[in-house]
Amino acid sequence: MITAERKPLSEIRASIGPYKKVLMVGCGTCVAECAAGGEKEVALLASQLRLMAAKEGREIELKELTIDRQCIYEFIDQVTPVVDKYDVILSLGCGAGVQAMAEVLPKIHIIPALNTTGLAETKEQGLWLEDCRGCGDCKLDRFADVCPITRCAKSLFNGPCGGSKEGRCEVDPDTPCAWQAIVTRLEETGRLDSMDDIEPPANWAKTQGKGPRKIVREDQRT
Amino acid sequence: MGRPFFMVARMKDTNQSNENVAIFFCRQIDSDQDAHRRSLERERGSRIRFYPLPCTGRVEALHFLKALEAGANKVYLVMCPPGVCRYGQGNTRARKRLEYAKGLIREAGYSDECLEVVSAPGPLPVSIDGIARQLLDRAEVDLPVRPA
Amino acid sequence: MIIESRLKKVLKAGHFAVTAECGPPKGADPDVIRNKGNLLKGYVDSINVTDNQTGVVRLSSLAACAILREQGLDAVLQMVTRDRNRIALQSDVLGASALGIRNILCLSGDHQSLGNQEEAKGVFDVDSMQLLQIVRQMRDKGLILGGDQLSSTPELFIGAVENPFGDPQSYRVKRLAKKIKAGAEFIQTQCVYNLPRFKEFMGQVADAGLTERVFLLGGVTPLKSARMAEYMKNNVAGMDVPDGIIERMKGTAAKEQRQEGIRIAVETIQALREIKGVSGVHIMAIEWEEAVPEIVEKAGLMPRPEV
Numbered sequence: 291m292i293t294a295e296r297k298p299l300s301e302i303r304a305s306i307g308p309y310k311k312v313l314m315v316g317c318g319t320c321v322a323e324c325a326a327g328g329e330k331e332v333a334l335l336a337s338q339l340r341l342m343a344a345k346e347g348r349e350i351e352l353k354e355l356t357i358d359r360q361c362i363y364e365f366i367d368q369v370t371p372v373v374d375k376y377d378v379i380l381s382l383g384c385g386a387g388v389q390a391m392a393e394v395l396p397k398i399h400i401i402p403a404l405n406t407t408g409l410a411e412t413k414e415q416g417l418w419l420e421d422c423r424g425c426g427d428c429k430l431d432r433f434a435d436v437c438p439i440t441r442c443a444k445s446l447f448n449g450p451c452g453g454s455k456e457g458r459c460e461v462d463p464d465t466p467c468a469w470q471a472i473v474t475r476l477e478e479t480g481r482l483d484s485m486d487d488i489e490p491p492a493n494w495a496k497t498q499g500k501g502p503r504k505i506v507r508e509d510q511r512t
Numbered sequence: 513m514g515r516p517f518f519m520v521a522r523m524k525d526t527n528q529s530n531e532n533v534a535i536f537f538c539r540q541i542d543s544d545q546d547a548h549r550r551s552l553e554r555e556r557g558s559r560i561r562f563y564p565l566p567c568t569g570r571v572e573a574l575h576f577l578k579a580l581e582a583g584a585n586k587v588y589l590v591m592c593p594p595g596v597c598r599y600g601q602g603n604t605r606a607r608k609r610l611e612y613a614k615g616l617i618r619e620a621g622y623s624d625e626c627l628e629v630v631s632a633p634g635p636l637p638v639s640i641d642g643i644a645r646q647l648l649d650r651a652e653v654d655l656p657v658r659p660a
Numbered sequence: 661m662i663i664e665s666r667l668k669k670v671l672k673a674g675h676f677a678v679t680a681e682c683g684p685p686k687g688a689d690p691d692v693i694r695n696k697g698n699l700l701k702g703y704v705d706s707i708n709v710t711d712n713q714t715g716v717v718r719l720s721s722l723a724a725c726a727i728l729r730e731q732g733l734d735a736v737l738q739m740v741t742r743d744r745n746r747i748a749l750q751s752d753v754l755g756a757s758a759l760g761i762r763n764i765l766c767l768s769g770d771h772q773s774l775g776n777q778e779e780a781k782g783v784f785d786v787d788s789m790q791l792l793q794i795v796r797q798m799r800d801k802g803l804i805l806g807g808d809q810l811s812s813t814p815e816l817f818i819g820a821v822e823n824p825f826g827d828p829q830s831y832r833v834k835r836l837a838k839k840i841k842a843g844a845e846f847i848q849t850q851c852v853y854n855l856p857r858f859k860e861f862m863g864q865v866a867d868a869g870l871t872e873r874v875f876l877l878g879g880v881t882p883l884k885s886a887r888m889a890e891y892m893k894n895n896v897a898g899m900d901v902p903d904g905i906i907e908r909m910k911g912t913a914a915k916e917q918r919q920e921g922i923r924i925a926v927e928t929i930q931a932l933r934e935i936k937g938v939s940g941v942h943i944m945a946i947e948w949e950e951a952v953p954e955i956v957e958k959a960g961l962m963p964r965p966e967v
Contacts, residue, residue, distance in 0.1 A: 299619040330574065334616065337577035342620040344581075444742070444768050444782065448789035448842075449835045451768050452823035452850055453897035460897040461771045473828045485834065488793060488842050491746060491786040491805065 291320035292384045293418050294327060294404035299338055305401045306378065310349055312339075313376040314403075315369060315391065316356035317383040324418050327382030327404050329356040335382070335403060360387025366394045373398055408440075426496035426503065432489065434475035439492070441468035447489040449473075534579040535644055536563045536571055537590035540598050541632045542640040552644055560648075562640070568592070569602025573613035576627055580617070587627045588647055593634040603631075665762035665817040666734035667706035669967040670940075671846065671875045676933055677940030678961055679736065679848065679877060680704045680952045682728070684719035693719070693727040696949050701733060703953045705964060706763060708736040708848070708942070712743060715775020722752055726759045736819065737761050740769025745785035746794070750804050753795055757814030765819040765848065766791040789842045792820055796843030820844035822876075824861035825854065826898035833864045840874050847874055848942040851881035853924075854900040855931050862937050871937030878932040881944045882951050883921035886910040922955055929959040 296302075306312060314332050322328025336352045343350040353376065357365045360383030369391070373379070378399045381388045385406040392400050409422040423440045430437060439445045443461045450469035453460025457470040476482045533556075542548055549562045561584065565571055568591045579587045589610055591603040607629060614624035630647065632638050670677045680700055685692040693709075700707055707728055711721040725735035737756050739749065756764065772782045786794065795818050797803050802810045820839040824832055836847065852858045858878065865871055883889045886909035893901035905924065912920040925943070932938045941959075945951045956962055 299616075330572070334574050334577065337574060337581055338616055338620045340581055341577065341617070341622060345621050443771050443773075444787070445784040446768060446787040446789075448787055448838060449831065450826065450828065451788075452821065452826045453770070454827045455897045456827055461773050467827070470828050473831050477830065482831075482834070485831075486838060486841075488789055488838065490793075491790045494785060 291323045291410065292406060293324045293408055293410040293420070294321050294384050294406040296326050296331065296335065296382075297403055297405055299342070302335070302380065302401070302403050303339070303342060306380065309377040311351045311376045312378055312380050313353050313355065313369070313373065314380045315360065315382065316354070317360040317387050318356055318358045321382060321384055321404060323412070324410070332356055332382055360384070361390045363390065363394050366391050369395065424497070425492070426499070427493055432484070434472045434481070436468050436471045436475065438468055438472070441471070447492065449485060530559070531585045532559050532583050533648060534561045534563065534584035534587045535590060535647070536565060536568070536575065536588065537640055538568045538592050538602070539564045539566055540592055540636065541590060542637050545640045548639045548641040552641060560644070567597065567599045567602040568606035569597070569599055571606050571609060573609050573616060576610070576613040577616065580626065585626060589629045590643055591629060591631055592636065593631045596634065596636065663760045663762060666967065667736065667763050667846070668817040670705045670965060673965065673967050675965045676961065677875070677877060678704045678956055678964065679706045679708055679940065679942045680949065681708045681710060681942070681944040681946070682724070682949060683710055683713065683947060684721065684724045686716070686718050688719065690727050693724045694731060697728045697731045697733050699949050700952055701731070702964060703956045703962070704943070706734040706736050708738055708765060711738040711740045711767075711769065712775070714770045715742070715772045715777060715780070717777060722756055725756065725761045729760045734763065735761050736763040736765050738765045738767060739791065740767050741784055741786050741788060741791055742769035742772060742782050745783050746805055749786070749791060750794060750798065753798055753814050753816070754810070757816055762815060763817045763819065764795060765821065766795065767821055788820060789838060792818060792839060792842040792844055817845055818843055819846040819848060821849065822847050823850040823898045824858055825850060825900040832861065833868050833870070836865060837868060837870055840870060844874060847876045849876065849879045850898055851879040851944055852928060852932070853905050854902050855928065857900060859935055862935050866937050875939040876937055877940040877942040878938050879942045879944055880925050880928050880932070881946065882925040882948065882955060883909055884948060885914070885917045885921070886912070922951055922958070925955050926958045929955070929961070
């Protein structure tokens with residue numbers, strides 16, 4: 291899923307500034323899964339904001355609303371009927387959700403409450419590990435299904451660097467060395483020879499393209 | 513920062529205390545908790561709120577924050593003693609969620625001392641009334657300042 | 661005037677080569693480089709200049725190599741892939757050759773989070789293996805990535821690094837083979853303290869038939885103190901410092917420790933000379949270039965050969 295983490299409260303509070311009537315919109319898909327922006331998290335943030343306002347002797351009116359997906363206009367439309375009652379929207383969606391909402395509701399200021407990070411798997415409950423950087427040119431099968439772009443700190447394509455130590459990355463001992471994982475998996479499945487060939491430089495144009503990438507499917511359009 | 517509005521010194525007569533207290537507790541501690549709560553609820557009225565849980569493992573950070581929003585100055589979580597949780601990991605999980613809630617409370621600018629976990633004395637069952645009175649009897653300082 | 665790589669000539673003539681590392685300053689003063697050059701002149705065949713090592717901003721390797729070149733010294737341009745994309749890298753390869761630099765060492769580089777520019781964007785457009793291929797192709801075929809023809813080819817002796825002590829252990833010899841396949845003509849290894857383990861590694865390298873295909877220089881770093889030895893053992897990734905070395909340094913009085921470090925370095929070099937497949941030594945005396953002449957002399961490697 292797309293993962294995100296809630297911004298520090300002080301940052302959110304500063305962004306809200308003098309606004310008194312805040313519509314908080316959560317998202318029930320990816321960010322709910324990683325416990326950052328789902329209904330529960332909206333409730334927690336609302337509670338914190340109210341406590342903070344009470345301490346400061348300020349008034350704040352918070353409405354909590356969680357929609358299924360913040361990146362789909364049909365779902366965002368649930369917000370449209372109530373938006374005029376509020377000064378600002380505090381979005382707990384990912385970056386795509388915030389921007390989609392701004393497309394549907396351009397007249398209201400929308401503040402992101404989350405820092406969107408990446409694409410991750412749920413390794414265990416409460417632990418999300420980034421797996422994919424969206425390079426646009428997936429070659430996972432060549433690397434024993436361990437992404438070297440994402441999981442190797444240096445995005446190496448041809449084996450580990452000299453800093454790999456006991457299966458750990460030189461950058462952070464808590465991070466496994468992706469190349470150790472690849473080599474181990476290849477060894478265990480008798481495929482280590484596949485690493486003898488030199489993997490050529492990646493086509494980063496598929497990642498960066500000419501600005502933001504878009505996908506057009508005429509068969510899917512009305 | 514000035515003195516808090518409500519300052520409670522060590523005292524025997526809990527009727528004098530003006531603090532609002534919320535007590536989350538595990539039902540396994542006191543099977544007769546419904547009856548045992550009555551006398552304190554009569555004495556203190558809305559200044560005490562009991563929240564019985566089927567297991568403290570079911571408590572969430574939001575519960576604590578909501579209790580504070582509802583006006584509590586002090587929130588207690590009373591757990592079964594270590595190793596005694598009927599459902600295994602309930603009290604361990606509860607402790608983690610309490611720590612998380614403390615972080616959120618600190619972030620909101622409050623002292624995290626308004627939230628406290630205690631283990632019920634063993635062996636169970638123990639009267640919730642006895643535990644609650646002991647908690648209320650303690651010296652309280654640095655309460656979060658509640659607006660008038 | 662034709663400029664040739666002295667390192668290449670020494671190795672091809674069958675001599676035991678000596679290279680040393682020169683760390684550029686965190687400043688713009690070219691005299692720092694000139695002084696280090698003068699210190700090492702005559703004692704080494706070639707001088708490596710590191711490329712913003714550990715992600716710390718220093719005077720650029722390319723500029724420093726050009727300064728050494730002006731002094732008539734043979735320089736090894738260390739080039740990491742962390743900071744520059746393929747456009748800049750290929751451009752610098754041409755520039756280095758134009759400036760008379762005749763050796764290049766291709767590395768990935770230490771991660772940017774380890775240095776003083778933690779918020780920098782690590783580039784890693786290509787890795788060290790791919791860079792080897794790129795340089796080799798530029799030199800031998802006059803082509804850059806994508807197939808465009810160069811108007812004139814760079815002249816460079818191409819090298820790579822290998823760490824015999826890094827993990828995964830089982831993969832190190834294969835990785836060396838791959839670097840040779842990619843185009844490496846010489847290898848400089850991470851510094852050696854554990855000789856038995858290094859000998860074992862070289863045995864595997866020989867068994868794989870690689871010693872005939874590449875010139876390998878064993879790395880040696882003189883220890884300045886017992887604390888340095890411990891630091892290297894515990895804090896530097898891919899380093900194997902045996903307890904025996906630590907004990908030896910600890911057992912020496914503080915003011916004698918530098919000399920002991922030099923003694924160990926000399927012994928290591930003498931041992932390296934006996935190992936099949938080791939064609940030279942690469943002395944990395946970090947911020948202690950002054951020790952190099954003494955080490956080279958005591959190891960019996962003076963005078964340097966005429967080639």
